[in-house]
Amino acid sequence: MANRASTVTLAALGGAALGLIIGWQLPGSSVTAPVIEAAVADPASPPTLSLGERLRGEITSTSELNGKDGSRFERFTLTLEEGALIEIELSGPLQGSLALYDAEQQILATSANPAYYDAPAAASLRRRIDEDGDYMLVVSGHDLHSYGPFTLNSRHIELTTSDTLEMPSRADGWLQGSGDTYTLTIEESGLFQFEMRSSDLDAYLVLEGPNGYRREDDDSAGNLDARIADFLEPGEYRLTARSSYGQDSGLYTLELAPHELASGETLRNSGELTFDEPLHGWFSGETLSYEFTLDSPAAVTIDMLSSDFDSFLELSGNNVSYSDDDGGEGLNARLYASLDAGSYRVTARSHGGHGSGLFELRASAVDLDDLPSNGQLEVDSPIQARLEPGARDYYELVVESAGDYRLDLLSDDFDAYLELEGQGLSLRDDDGAGGLNARISTHLEEGTYRAVARAYGNSESGSYTLHLHRE
Known part of the structure; x- marks a missing residue:
């Protein structure tokens, strides 16, 4: 999830010393980031950092002092334009963190400190700028023992500006409190996949379409990333990208493409079930029906196999009714019945209606006299x-x-x-x-x-x- 930053005011102390308070709680952690409380002397005018510039610096014993915990910090001035999405990254030997303030001395964004994680990583912050003006960036050591050189890299992030997406496509977006909604058109029925990935926030996807279609997903892509994979009919769809809790900010990437499992496969979610000709379908919560006809009495075996969900089969027709949950291997379903000549319906779904995914349906028949x-x-x-x-x-x-x-x-x-x-x-x-x-x-x-x-x-x-x- 995105880092949450408290809004704190920069206060002048006696007109000569400048008080800086940078405090935030890392999500899911009891660790509080360094607090820079008061500089002991009137600092020189901060150097200027230009967006896109690579700047090197160093935290030393002569850097400004945080009087509360003894850590040291350096300040930089940036001139930024309204609407710009910026990214600033801190790298190098210094174990440090970043904080960005506006002209009214309100803290806008902070970075997580890599010292809190097992593997070294660059600290970075991102922010969409609300108005033109001069901003202050503070580089702080993690604690009183944090010294060393550092490098600042800054850039303007280019975002997708259109609210219409193609299939397939990739889009980069920025959430700042609310969701982004895109429209797309599916030309032909098939299996498609939508992914939302972010290192800043807990991704959440909502897909809506014709005839009341609606799917939601939180973490199916692993970690805190979202994925919706489904069999879609032609029509216009709305894809909403947001955070799981609705208020987090951060950068995200959307990827839309035909599902890789559909390559070379013909998916059928209805129609005739032909003996000894396996078919593949996609279950997404709606019961699927298939039909077959027997010209003479036969022993019929039907298998529904899936590694994505717990399959369930039903067979009806000619005054008979059968069902099976786990008659096959694992959670696969298998029906076996001796049937008279006539027409029958096979219903394929998941146990309890839960889950979704790819499945295979197989049917075979042996004349009763040949058993x-x-x-x-x-x-x-x-x-x-x-x-x-x-x-x-x-x-x-x-x-x-x-x-x-x-x-x-x-x-x-x-x-x-x-x-x-x-x-x-x-x-x-x-x-x-x-x-x-x-x-x-x-x-x-x-x-x-x-x-x-x-x-x-x-x-x-x-x-x-x-x-x-x-x-």
């Missing part, structure tokens, strides 16, 4: 087998007498997940048998059924027992 069989399961004849990572083991059940049945999948090696389909039934269970074991208890009519033994997580494997009981 591999691991054998036939009979009543009170348990099967012991081993499940391989990511596998599904299929078993055929032939019910010759209608009644109540219980199907158990038991394992000490993985989180068991059980499915039972056939004769109009489609049942699933995770932990119904206690612990991480699965159980389905239901009434079965005469006919042929299919049981699926698998792990809840896609990477799990191990030994299991599948047992069908007549109750």
